[in-house]
Amino acid sequence: MINWNNFDTLNSYKKMLSLKNAIKLSDVLDTGRIASYAMPMAGGLTYNYAAKQVNEQILSILQEVAEEQQLADKYKALLEGEIINTGEGRKVLHQLARGQHGADVIYSGRNMREFYVEQQGRVAEFAGKVHSGKITGTRGDTFTTVVQIGIGGSDLGPRALYLALEQWARKNGRKRMDARFISNVDPDDASAVVSGLDLPKTLFILVSKSGTTQETLANELFVKEFLKKSGLDPAKHMIAVTSETSPLANNPGYLTSFYMDDFIGGRFSSSSAVGGAVLSLAFGPDVFSEFLSGAAAADAAALEKDIRKNPALLDALIGVYERNALGYPSTAILPYSQALSRFPAHLQQADMESNGKQVNRRGEPVNYETGPVIFGEPGTNGQHSFFQLLHQGTDIIPLQFIGFEENQGGEDIVVDGSTSQKKLCANLAAQIVAFARGQSDSNPNKNFPGERPSSLIYGKQLTPETLGVLLSHYENKIMFQGFVWNINSFDQEGVQLGKILTKKVLSHEMDPVLQAYAGFFGL
Template sequence: MLPKINPSKTLAWQKLKDHFLKNKNVHLNDLFQADDSRFEKLSFEIEDFLFDFSKNIANEETFKLLIELAKECKLEDAIDALFHGKHINETEERAVLHTALRSFSNESFIVDGKEINCIVKNEREKLKSFCELVHTKKWKGYSGKNINYIVNIGIGGSDLGSSMVTEALRPYQIESIKPYFISNVDGSNLSEVLKKIELEETLFIVASKTFTTQETMTNAYSIRELFLESCKDEALLKNHFIAVTGNKEKAMEFGIQEENIFKIWDWVCGRFSLWGSMGLPIALTIGYQNYEELLKGANSIDLHFKSEKFEKNIPVIMGLLSIWYINFYNAQSEAILAYDHYLSKFKSYLQQGSMESNGKSIDRNGDPVSYQTGVVVWGETGTNGQHSFHQLLHQGTPLIPCDFIVSVQSQNHFNDHQDEVLSNALAQTEALMKGRTKAEVLEKNLNSDKIDINYKVFSGNKPSNSILIKKLTPYNLGSLLAVYEHKIFVKGIIWNIFSFDQWGVELGKELSSHKLSSIRSKSQSTHSDSSTNGLIGKILEWRS
């Protein structure tokens, strides 16, 4: 269903290699000096966003060749296949249509010959009605008390999206609802949440596509046991336990009423599932209307992505620039630097989206790749990073492309604080680009302490994207998430890999079951190497 083109064998890739060798010593300062209109040419305004790509080590020829690469790799055909429900997740024989969950148009979405618009709309209405019951206090706990706590029990895609969005949109949180998330199977996560809630006022959402995920089900059964110790009646589970899953039968075995089970389909990839019922914790926390705004913001970028020409297509440009640095400059990581405190979990969400999707070494032909795919995603919020790892960005040896995400209007009234946030973000992008020469150190008398001047010299020429957001609203957050989702897709298509499976996750799960048996039976594993058995032995010794 997807093109199977080795990018390194394309004419555009060869041209890019020659172009890189010819221009690898060009400095960003030179590019700006050569073109007074560089910012105007390489910045794009869409709704409440300004995307500035001018601080990238790329000229007009670079962008031209990158777009040639996208076209040779048939990116346009792949985008069409994505939105038309083709089985682009070929190793699992599935469509990838999370975009359908956030569409409000009359456009028809087809999966396996069946229109899915109706079932998507019905599920959305079910979510809306349920939120209304909770928010109007018509849904009560078993003792007649209101629901004041929401606890989502999930991991990976069943946790990261919802926890990130509820944190990002904290200013929109309904006052009477306090959300918590249990993902780690470490009992400390469970214990700390239990300290903050009242069982009879809590709604537990068990979020698992298969309803067999080990960590999730261990946590869910522990809570179920504690709950039954309190209420003494299994029939009362219906007041407090909800499921979001594709396995209705397993959820009912757990004791969840059929009407309390929300659906996730196999054509929705877990790490991009917050747009459907996996987003129930979000809707319960910020209100359904705000949740719908989140979906609409994402949908606006979907429309842009599938219709805008590549030269002005934001996710395409971001994906191509990432490939430029990874495959030609040998960049090993990308820094996500969000200058908005509420985006503190954004990097974690992107880590899964990017690294689980594109951490692949076998191409769509089934052959080992001969070029780098995937990249380490990391970062920090605001000026915190400036006082820790920005030293590496400025004077370290690795080239680390950076995305600066900056909210112009704060959610809070401390305007003098926001002035400092904005000035720091702008200063960092400028400092990374310009650097500081020996001549500038001497001119500004910055070496009066007689320390070797080289310690105070910065090479500059460190690339960055600047993303200005007018204000972090539900709509704008949805748009931002969709931009990065589609950037991941663009890179996967050009790298000729399957971005929507995650077979690498499975091996650890399989081996874990053998280790669990050994630890619980207090015996060595016949499946393990000597190192692992040695570790098991010490664990058993110390636990005895």
């Protein structure tokens, strides 16, 4: 039987708090620790936590947390289709979109895994017809560009994944179409994208589960006006990704529609047709399939109960220790890979929208900290931006580095005896040690306190498979932390109030305070 208990009711919670500041990194970080505190991940990646402020005693307590809070059992229940999203009374099935790791999940007589596989097959078939020229635009032009119109999870994840694979696909002859993205309701966003397009050769993907998302529909109408002014039929240049009950489903205004459901939240939807359509069109269905395989392999690894054999679970528990025992308010995601330039932005939504909660699964206030603030930027750009605060600021902010031995494009140049890729990796290695050890100096401005903890995920190269592993790792880390804190990581009521007040402004149903602020903009 699974128990859903608040974190601070556990015996292991009290033990964990008693171990605050149990070690100093400057005392323990050596080559032996670096070797022993490394864990293989799926896809040939490695998770190294040697520069985290944990030792064997703390790890043993974190294992107790995992067992007392039944984290593996809760994940298994999720995979088997139990109602985990208590706020909305829904199953949580984004892992099912990329592999079957539990019992068959049946809903209203439908096998949900078969439904997701069917949609993936429909996307693959459509992409093949686009690439072969069987499906063309108004004037018979072959499509060369695809533009995704969506916001939040319909944009951040797919955009991050496209950018992550664009250079790899070009180098490996897998690039089929260019992709662009429109998300912001600010008309300058859509205008900047559309003005640079060859519209007769452009296919648009409208992504909205409900079919009523205000920003997305506004951008759709914006794009349709451009198409009409160019003498093009919008219905021959648009497809929809939506639910089967939305007004976009089976709508003659689109070439076709692909379907998702309420069991896959927007921020977790990149494994569904939300990410599958644009990635399959841009790179081919086989690339999307390789991405799903990597994610599925990491999902399977997350079932392991031993935290020292489960990277996502261990990463989650170390993060809980940092948040609740050490009191660290934020976490920085720092990929030393330009391809992952938008990956921190995606994780920002995935994590903060999931675990930015102050009540438990029963709606009762919790008396401990939950999700941290997430931010990040690629190295080495971040080093010349906010690393000053990370090194010498008054807050200690845990760091999560991601790095690869090889770049994706293959092009490089030797300067001062080393290639740019080696310089990139050298910077990454140096930063880990600098944050952990610091530097003593008689000049206070040059004194580095150190004791800034970090983890490292590394591998040979960023590929579709390793990208899938990365996505799954962080999604499952978020899930496990939500389970520890006994919160519902799968609803997002915090985004709703602003939407409601926006409608009041636009319909002129405002109270005096709201009207005063709206007045600044002539509303």
